[in-house]
Amino acid sequence: MILVIAEQREGKLNRATWESVAAAQQLAGTTQQLAGGMPITIAVLGAGTGGVAQELASAVVSEVLVAEHPALDPYTPDAYAAACRALIESTSPTFVLLPHTYQTRDFAPLLAARLRKPLLTDVTGIVGTGADATFTRPMFQGKLAAQVKPQGGPPALVTMQIGALRADAALKGGSAAVRKVDVQIDSSSIRQKPEAPFREAKQAVDLAQAERIVAVGRGIKSQDNIPLAEKLAKAMDAEVAASRPICDNGWLPMERQIGSSGQTVAPKLYVALGISGAIQHLVGMKGARTIVAINKDAEAPIFEVADYGIVGDLFEIAPALIAELEKK
């Protein structure tokens, strides 16, 4: 059995959970007909998880477990590790899959250590199915991809890199049973005391959740031209992001920076305006499904990863795109 730990906050599902569901289905050998393959169970943890379990029940999986406990909200690594440990010990899965989110990075190592089980992090691919599957994960900052096989399981804990699989690759159309389970959490064992979230965090954009992104680079030339990118983003219902020099100059806030010292994103559509495509930027966006690059330098490395490239002046092309988009 494969256990997927879903991630939600205040009753809202983190989109990356669907990527882990897709990974679990691939690992299980699930087909639309549910024939054969390992069974998959999704676990939803929290207090007041709302419709998250019902939403996930549409996946082609065997079961969705809901473990609600007051100690699970707000999130603390000790409570989550305790609840996950209880779930894992009661369901005895072969693999436990989690999205490689900030929250997972926080508690999964603790969970693995408590269980004394292997933890494979930031996995980008799965080769084979079932208990003999091997997992691909980056080494040397993504220069090498290592094939690893967990030892010392079951279960083996596996965290899936955001964007490694597509959320819409998850097979849906099922109607899995939703079952409530009790978890015991000893509140005296929770060592962390969460404070209210930072105000900045509330305002912050989570670019990882954006489906479309318009990113600007140095080709935008001046802060005065940023509204052009914002206008294009608005016409596309996209978020605005940027490469490092733009944020470094303070033309856009740092939280909108994409790349090795900013965020990693995998939207459906990524439009790069005047971005040359230094490797530091590429590692933050190469998981995007469709990349459109607009740059006047035909030799710019961004064109090596772009699906559609326009060699030209962004100050001519962007307004033309906006005009076309606004016609609709």
Place this chain on the structure above:
Amino acid sequence: MVRETLEVDVLIVGGGPAGLSAALRLSQLQEQQGGEPLSIAVLEKAREAGAHILSGAILDPSALRDLIPDFREKGAPLVADVHDEDVYVLTQSGKLPLPIIPPPLKNHGNSIISLNLFVRWLTTQVEAAGIDFFTGFSGQDILMDGARVVGVRTGDRGIGKHGEQKATFEPGVDILAKVTIFCDGVRGNLTKELMRRLPLGHHAEPPQFALGLKELWEIPSNRLESGTVIHTLGYPLRHEEFGGGFIYAMPDGQVSLGFVVGLDYKDPLFDPHMAFNRFKQHPFVSKLLEGGHMIRYGAKALPEGGWNTIPQVFMDGGLIAGDAGGYMNSMRLKGIHLAMRTGMLAAETAFEAVRKGDTSLATMKTYQDRIDNSSVKAELYPVRNVHQAFGYGLLPGLAFAGLSVVTKGWLPEDLHGHPGHERMKTLAWYYGSTQFAPTAASNATTIDRRLTFDKLTNVHYSGTSHDEDQPPHLLVHTDVCSSICGPEYGHPCVRFCPANVYEIIQDPDGTPRLQINASNCVHCKTCDIMDPYQVITWVPPEGGGGPQYNGM
């Protein structure tokens, strides 16, 4: 604001070969001689041991043997014993082998190592001895009481880009010590400050530096036998430039490949990183690398000046060891064993002083006596003039080096050097014209991102990361950049920095403006050394930031 203070007997600043050897030697003396246990702390600015450590490297195991006699049993990661070595003079497309290996370059009995792995291993020995090793803490300021060093203040954390305190702000800690051993490496920021505050360098020759660039490659494993050592002279450098290449073969097709350039070149448009690229394009090197790929990159300055450039390394309450003092043998291309040896001698001095309850200047001076009576002086004194001789060009330098071996370094009068940055010529002097605006390096070459790389791509492979929201840690008087530097030198910082930290952006009105990409900095210190106006000061960024030289 309340600062925490911490009191120790001996504070060691810098967790490299010198600092770790000092720490380990202290604990050994403690064990041998008993008595009240000394409290010892080691500060290291990198997030983890060895992350900022970069070298070729070939280890002369002499100091290691004395520090840890059973180093092989204890698992010292000596990657390959040197068994085959060659020195070539490269021409533009060919190579001439030197008929004999000059004795100083003989490496029989030495080992190829990854200094990063070696330092990580040394750290485990230090930690097993129960010594506090604080990673992620930089030494920001020296605490002094008159002419006496009383400790070090660590860097603040959580300061925003514009100097404001963030929610995560934590003031640095004052670490007070009876003896502080400065092992902050080549052009260490604290040692530089010490030299400014105390008359330590007054009788020394000006220090000399070089910049070393290195890549780790994986090539087909049957191409170069593990343990092979190759050094090159000549191309792509000209007669007026000092330096050369190195290729060290390790098991499984791993190759350490690098290029060293003297930071005393004359051509203001010369770019050391381009020289490294040209070295790799030489048919001899490119054939070795064909079909392989680069997996790591790094850059670091080296102290090349030798014995006469070493400052006074003792003071009231303090000692200097390793590269910070300039203990490197540029003729043998080795310094790790000297760093370890001076670290051990510093530890012996500090231990005795603390036990005696007297850490004054008079007691600390015994460190110099220890060095003078050790293999350090025996090795460095005879070759004290060699680097300075290369100031006259490659051939005079080589001839002099050869002569030094024969005469054991005898000379009626020692040679004098000039600070490297003073040797850089203006555009007008070098090119005879002030009327052109240089746009590229004089030694620019093609970048294919397979064999040759632009600096930004290379920086990615150094694993460098810094919190972006912090003040720049490169303090530059930028007035110089917008006014005289362009016409006089053509902004050489853009070229000598191997990590794309410095960029010149033209403002809309055409004024050049310096953009500092501080988060690219690999902590090599070249800008602090080579800037012709000496207006760049490197200070440590927030602790933990910097390169990640895993396996380098």
